[in-house]
Amino acid sequence: MGESTGPAVMALGALPSLAAAGSLVWAVACRRTGVRQRLARLARPAAVCAALSLITSFAPLRAGSGWKLAEVALLSLLVAVVTRWSREDHLAWALPPAALAVTLWPLPLVTGDSFLESIGIGTFWLLPVAAAVAAGAYPRRQELRRRRAVAEARSAQRLQLSRDLHDFVAHDISGIVVQAQAARFVAATDPAHAVLALERIEKAGLSALAAMDRTVRMLHGPEAAATEPLPDVSHLRPLVENFTAAGATEAHLDLPHPVTERLSREAGSVAYRIVVEGLTNIRRHAPDASRATVAFTPTATTVELRITNDRGAGPSARRASRSGGLGLPALTEHAQALGGTLTAGPHGDGGWQLTAVLPAAPRKRRRHDDAGEDAMTTPEDSTTMPEKTR
Numbered sequence: 001m002g003e004s005t006g007p008a009v010m011a012l013g014a015l016p017s018l019a020a021a022g023s024l025v026w027a028v029a030c031r032r033t034g035v036r037q038r039l040a041r042l043a044r045p046a047a048v049c050a051a052l053s054l055i056t057s058f059a060p061l062r063a064g065s066g067w068k069l070a071e072v073a074l075l076s077l078l079v080a081v082v083t084r085w086s087r088e089d090h091l092a093w094a095l096p097p098a099a100l101a102v103t104l105w106p107l108p109l110v111t112g113d114s115f116l117e118s119i120g121i122g123t124f125w126l127l128p129v130a131a132a133v134a135a136g137a138y139p140r141r142q143e144l145r146r147r148r149a150v151a152e153a154r155s156a157q158r159l160q161l162s163r164d165l166h167d168f169v170a171h172d173i174s175g176i177v178v179q180a181q182a183a184r185f186v187a188a189t190d191p192a193h194a195v196l197a198l199e200r201i202e203k204a205g206l207s208a209l210a211a212m213d214r215t216v217r218m219l220h221g222p223e224a225a226a227t228e229p230l231p232d233v234s235h236l237r238p239l240v241e242n243f244t245a246a247g248a249t250e251a252h253l254d255l256p257h258p259v260t261e262r263l264s265r266e267a268g269s270v271a272y273r274i275v276v277e278g279l280t281n282i283r284r285h286a287p288d289a290s291r292a293t294v295a296f297t298p299t300a301t302t303v304e305l306r307i308t309n310d311r312g313a314g315p316s317a318r319r320a321s322r323s324g325g326l327g328l329p330a331l332t333e334h335a336q337a338l339g340g341t342l343t344a345g346p347h348g349d350g351g352w353q354l355t356a357v358l359p360a361a362p363r364k365r366r367r368h369d370d371a372g373e374d375a376m377t378t379p380e381d382s383t384t385m386p387e388k389t390r
Contacts (some may be wrong), residue, residue: 014067016052016101020074023049024081039081043090046078050097057105068105072125075102076132083136099129159330172208174283175246176201200246232268233260233296236275240294243279248288249309251279254295259303262360270334271296271305271358274342277327278307278354286311286352302340303360311350331356 023045027038053071079098086094103122183197231239236253244251263271275294282292289309297304328344335342340358347353 016049016056017067017070017074019045019052020049020071020078024074024077027081036085039085040087042078043082043086043094046075046082047094047097049075049078050094050101053101053105054097057101058108072102072105072128076128079129079132080136083133084140085136095133099126102126102129169208169211172204172211174280175204175242176208178247178283178287179204200242203242204246231272232265233263233271234268235272236294239272239275239279243283243292247283248290249282249286249292250290251292251294254293256296256298258298259296259360262298262362263303263358264361267303267338267340267358267360270331270338270340271303271356273334274305274331274354274356275307277331280327281354282307282309282352289351298360301360301362302357305354305356305358307354308347309351309353310348328354 023042026045027042028035030038049071053068053075057068075098079095079102082094082098083091103126106121106125107118179197179201183194183201186197187194233255236255240251240253243249260268278294279292282289286309289311292307292309295306295308297306328342332342335356335358338359340356342354342356344352344354
């Protein structure tokens with residue numbers, strides 16, 4: 001086999017280069033909105049150009065090596081474009097023939113070389129293909145990572161939205177339902193009590209709207225969500241008071257002063273969510289419970305939270321353990337993410353208890369100016385008597 005300069009041979013030798021150049025021009029010669037779609041469709045033209053290159057490389061009469069160098073450049077460019085934009089299933093039948101065309105084209109030009117020398121020549125010309133694949137694979141990988149990050153962010157946002165709706169809006173709506181039921185039964189005989197119930201319904205409705213507004217602002221971006229922090233343990237007093245006023249269950253809050261100082265903002269928010277979930281479950285599954293207790297117990301490195309209710313409506317409380325909603329699993333994940341735990345189970349004679357252990361900052365030393373000595377701040381130093389709210 002040898003090189004020829006005849007017109008037909010020159011035209012045949014230029015065919016792969018012209019086909020590759022025409023494919024690239026076709027891909028970019030359109031509106032900007034359609035360029036990406038056309039670039040993604042170059043896998044089949046690249047395979048055709050590679051086949052033409054292989055045919056002309058091993059044909060009995062071949063054109064000069066100048067056309068082959070142009071083919072190598074154009075095929076390498078096609079390989080980079082195909083690697084970047086084509087579908088994964090198209091890469092399997094587009095890249096191998098292009099790699100063979102670029103790797104094997106010089107072998108018919110050399111004669112008398114050993115097999116090892118031929119392998120060395122092919123390996124050398126494989127480098128442009130590897131460089132083209134790398135040039136296309138890197139931005140493709142970055143794009144995939146960006147899409148995966150966006151998908152994960154959207155998933156986390158949806159989970160946060162569902163948790164906010166469940167933890168706050170569902171609590172307020174359940175209170176509205178309880179108050180509406182009570183007002184319906186006493187409206188004819190005790191209008192004053194019905195008016196009080198309507199006032200509580202209005203307050204709970206405004207609270208639900210505020211929670212929904214906060215959630216909507218969170219959807220607009222992290223900056224908007226950060227402007228209004230979520231409630232923490234300092235907001236528990238009105239929560240417990242409203243719970244007691246809304247139903248037949250008398251709630252007691254035991255919140256020693258060191259708790260608010262030792263819980264971080266995130267841990268305090270999780271503790272607030274746990275209390276909301278616990279009180280909501282009591283209202284749903286044990287509406288006739290006479291007493292509920294929310295007690296915080298600080299220790300050396302943790303704060304233990306216990307939400308307990310007595311028997312109340314025993315059968316409904318037992319059903320709660322079997323039904324299981326989305327709130328407790330989500331809150332368990334929150335607590336575990338902070339390094340804590342969350343458990344729930346029967347308590348006493350037909351009651352129920354929700355127990356959470358959250359990490360806390362170590363106790364701080366407090367210096368008394370008048371005595372000039374250090375004292376360790378302990379739970380006993382603070383007010384631990386339960387605050388009875390009715």
